[in-house]
Amino acid sequence: MNQREFEGVTRQPAAIRYEYFIKKAVDYEEIWGLYNDGWATAQDDMGNTLLPFFPNEKFAETFAKKEWEDFSPRRIELAHFLEKWLPGMKSDGVKPSIFPTETDSAIMDVDTLRIDLEAELEKY
Structure with missing residues (x-):
């Protein structure tokens, strides 16, 4: 990903x-x-409670600011995310905060995120 795509x-x-x-x-x-x-x-x-998630390491690193400035990006395999993370988040009442920036974030229902990820996986 180049800088132009990143900024866009x-x-x-x-x-x-x-x-x-x-x-x-x-x-x-x-x-x-x-x-x-x-x-x-x-x-x-x-x-x-919200858990922030990003599409790649560079986005995660860039938005590790303020209360997250001492945090580092960490990779989660998609299969593990679908099988373990989402069920655990649902049972704990935690919502995914998808791709937060300084201005906003997509706060999603766990089931909606799972459905959207699985629908995209079916295209492959």
């Missing part, structure tokens, strides 16, 4: 970044989170 994608609204995330996660069979003695989390306005 980060300027897109959350819904477009979500679509980009789905395609890249399936293309590369990986998802990226932020880790430092535990996974980075955030909270929405209603107190729900």
Whole structure:
């Protein structure tokens, strides 16, 4: 990915970044989170716990700021994410925060994210 693509994608609204995330996660069979003695989390306005996920290491590294500045990107295999992470997040009441930037994020229902990832996988 070149700098032009990077900048173009980060300027897109959350819904477009979500679509980009789905395609890249399936293309590369990986998802990226932020880790430092535990996974980075955030909270929405209603107190729900959010877990941020990114389509690649560079995006994760770039947005590891403020409360996440001591966190480093960590790779999660897509199959493991689908089989273990999403069921665990659902049972814990944690919501995925897809591709957060300084301006916004796509806060998704676990089931919606799973359905979208599986639908994209069926295209391959």
